[in-house]
Amino acid sequence: CLPSGVVHVSMSTISPPLALRLAHAHQAAGQGFVSAPVFGRPDVAEAGRLWVVVAGQPGDVEKCRPVVEALSAGYTVVGEQPFLANIVKLAGNFALASAIETLAEAFALVRKSGVHEAAFLEVIAKGVPWSRVYEGYGAAIAAERFEPAGFSLALGLKDMRLALQVADAAAVPMPLLSVIRDQLLQAWAQGEGERDWSVLGAIAAKRAGIGGRE
Amino acid sequence: CLPSGVVHVSMSTISPPLALRLAHAHQAAGQGFVSAPVFGRPDVAEAGRLWVVVAGQPGDVEKCRPVVEALSAGYTVVGEQPFLANIVKLAGNFALASAIETLAEAFALVRKSGVHEAAFLEVIAKGVPWSRVYEGYGAAIAAERFEPAGFSLALGLKDMRLALQVADAAAVPMPLLSVIRDQLLQAWAQGEGERDWSVLGAIAAKRAGIGGRE
Numbered sequence: 304c305l306p307s308g309v310v311h312v313s314m315s316t317i318s319p320p321l322a323l324r325l326a327h328a329h330q331a332a333g334q335g336f337v338s339a340p341v342f343g344r345p346d347v348a349e350a351g352r353l354w355v356v357v358a359g360q361p362g363d364v365e366k367c368r369p370v371v372e373a374l375s376a377g378y379t380v381v382g383e384q385p386f387l388a389n390i391v392k393l394a395g396n397f398a399l400a401s402a403i404e405t406l407a408e409a410f411a412l413v414r415k416s417g418v419h420e421a422a423f424l425e426v427i428a429k430g431v432p433w434s435r436v437y438e439g440y441g442a443a444i445a446a447e448r449f450e451p452a453g454f455s456l457a458l459g460l461k462d463m464r465l466a467l468q469v470a471d472a473a474a475v476p477m478p479l480l481s482v483i484r485d486q487l488l489q490a491w492a493q494g495e496g497e498r499d500w501s502v503l504g505a506i507a508a509k510r511a512g513i514g515g516r517e
Numbered sequence: 518c519l520p521s522g523v524v525h526v527s528m529s530t531i532s533p534p535l536a537l538r539l540a541h542a543h544q545a546a547g548q549g550f551v552s553a554p555v556f557g558r559p560d561v562a563e564a565g566r567l568w569v570v571v572a573g574q575p576g577d578v579e580k581c582r583p584v585v586e587a588l589s590a591g592y593t594v595v596g597e598q599p600f601l602a603n604i605v606k607l608a609g610n611f612a613l614a615s616a617i618e619t620l621a622e623a624f625a626l627v628r629k630s631g632v633h634e635a636a637f638l639e640v641i642a643k644g645v646p647w648s649r650v651y652e653g654y655g656a657a658i659a660a661e662r663f664e665p666a667g668f669s670l671a672l673g674l675k676d677m678r679l680a681l682q683v684a685d686a687a688a689v690p691m692p693l694l695s696v697i698r699d700q701l702l703q704a705w706a707q708g709e710g711e712r713d714w715s716v717l718g719a720i721a722a723k724r725a726g727i728g729g730r731e
Binding site for chain 2: 413438501
């Protein structure tokens with residue numbers, strides 16, 4: 304049993320409800336609880352270059368800051384309730400899984416169409432500045448800034464329709480692509496065709512019943 | 518009308534069937550046709566830093582190489598039939614649309630759960646080395662190299678189930694996440710749970726009726 308006054312720092316990807324229970328249990332025992340899940344594989348951890356997502360009461364977070372800093376390239380405090388860090392970690396892992404399934408479908412499409420996988424790998428690895436893509440579109444969605452359009456949603460919808468035609472002709476099921484076409488179609492139907500295709504961010508928020516940030 | 522012997526270089530994102538028709542028409546007229554769609558927005562183009570996806574007959578490609586090199590940071594030749602470049606461009610735009618819809622759903626989830634969008638933006642922009650993610654998982658899928666597992670599919674499935682529970686509790690529809698869970702579940706049901714979660718690449722290929730590369 305931990306003595307009172309200590310802070311338990313949990314760096315695992317546990318469920319938000321479990322983090323909530325742990326926070327309550329530690330509070331009842333006069334202890335602190337900080338959720339601090341990490342991004343980075345074991346080799347990144349060994350090099351002390353993890354990114355840590357931290358949530359907890361400010362005093363508790365302050366106490367464990369030296370440990371977090373020693374392990375990481377940097378960290379982000381996402382809230383005062385520990386479970387919020389676990390939600391952010393799950394959202395990040397969703398983004399990673401999404402990138403993998405996207406690559407899975409894209410490679411199946413181009414391979415079956417006759418493109419050598421090494422050629423497509425070069426395009427996908429060197430042709431698109433992915434970090435700037437996530438940062439740029441992330442910033443646009445965070446700020447709900449969809450004008451002027453760098454690439455209009457109507458053009459994006461056109462391209463996804465063409466991609467689906469190719470997939471259909473080559474008999475390559477692409478479940479992610481089908482869903483994305485539907486999201487673009489919904490945004491287009493709701494009058495968002497001329498805004499930047501990152502307006503999908505506003506559509507997802509609207510679906511969830513949350514309006515603009517204003 | 519173009520004289521015979523010239524090469525028409527098309528850099529637009531046109532449909533593969535249109536590229537096929539153009540290739541035939543130019544061939545009938547004794548002319549060359551090269552598809553060379555680009556990745557990069559107007560500011561990237563102005564800086565001469567586009568990435569060009571090139572396909573065409575080797576002699577035709579050779580003729581237009583000086584133009585492509587002047588415009589770009591680099592280029593990849595993906596095949597001898599021009600329409601293959603258009604398929605690769607559509608696959609790349611699918612990957613971009615997928616990144617946007619992923620961010621859209623992830624921001625809706627964390628915002629509605631009580632995380633400030635600026636905090637999540639920092640995690641997503643700085644916490645994950647996206648270019649290495651696409652290059653690394655792309656290479657694994659291209660080579661069908663899913664062992665040893667850096668992160669097992671079973672663990673990925675666990676996390677996506679947790680994310681769906683959070684989304685359900687917060688009433689945030691996440692259509693992409695639902696599809697991704699199903700793909701992971703399919704892979705797990707087919708006995709791939711202990712391999713790396715990039716084994717989704719093998720599942721997508723199997724769905725399309727293309728087996729291993731061997």
